Amino acid sequence: MPAPQAIALLKDYLEQRRLAGETHVKVTPEALAKLPQVVRRPLALPELPPEAPPPPPPPAVVAPEPVRRILSVSGATKEEKLAALRAMAEKSPTARGLGTLRDEMVFAVGNPDARLMLIGEAPGAEEERQREPFVGPAGQKLTQILKAMGLERDAVYISNICKFRPAMEDQGSKNRAPTPEEMNACLPYVLTEIDIIRPEVIVALGGTAATGLGFEGSVTRLRGSFREMDGAPVMITFHPSYLLREERMGTGTTAKRQVWEDMLQVMEKLGLPISEKQRGYFRQG
Ligand code: URA
Secondary structure, three states, rough: OOOOHHHHHHHHHHHHHHHHHOOOOOOOOOHHHHHHHHHHHHHHHOOOOOOOOOOOOOOOOOOOOOOOOOOOOOOOOOHHHHHOOOOOOOOOHHHHOOOEEEEEOOOEEOOOOEEEEEEEEOOHHHHHHHHHOOOOHHHHHHHHHHHHOOOOOOOOHHHHHOEEEEEOOOOOOOOOOOOOHHHHHHHHHHHHHHHHHHEEEEEEEEEEEHHHHHOOHHHHHHOOOOOEEEEEEEEEEEEHHHHHHHHHHHOOOOHHHHHHHHHHHHHHHHHHHHOHHHOOOOOOO
């Protein structure tokens, strides 16, 4: 297989594992030994003169601890408080000061009185265009999941752990996951949203959102039962983009069933009616 194709496949595979919530992959010593050949082959680098000794490494940069702070916002109603918070986030000196996020802010959408709040990772191209979270392909998948639960989008509150689309070189329609610094910069706004809305259940969509909220480990390990955050039950489940990728590869059923099992637990926790049909969506036989 030509090296660029092999590298593209490898990147795709690693992105899929990341969406599945994994932070490490096992590589055998044999594969590791082959990797430099694959990566170097197309570059055909000319012979270089002997190198000067490398400069001393820069001092280690330690990512600052996330600030788990609830901001004080003005307003008498939830709507007014959310509007004030949105205006604060829009100007966020911490987020904007990073210089790695795009200008357009995508705050959140939904019902301030929602009993269910869903938190994704960051807006993508379509979300940035429409200035609304989860309106692209992953959003359509999320809307389907909510429908299957008997919920309309406007009954819930949908937000992201990072309020700006992470910037990339030659961005076009490309998206990337937010870094810990980018998520930390937005964390006080998300925690304040939770404090204003006071949802009965929070769903974290994917490993990035879970990490940003302070949960360590892969989605595979974290999903399936409720976690707790400042007194609120949190269900961590796979990101809808992961379901889309799995579907494209023809291996989507297990992840879909697992997300549905998680959502049944969410419905139970909220006391929503669950029909036999809903309970049996993925039942064998
Ligand atoms: N993926 C996310 O995590 N959030 C969005 O808003 C869109 C896609």
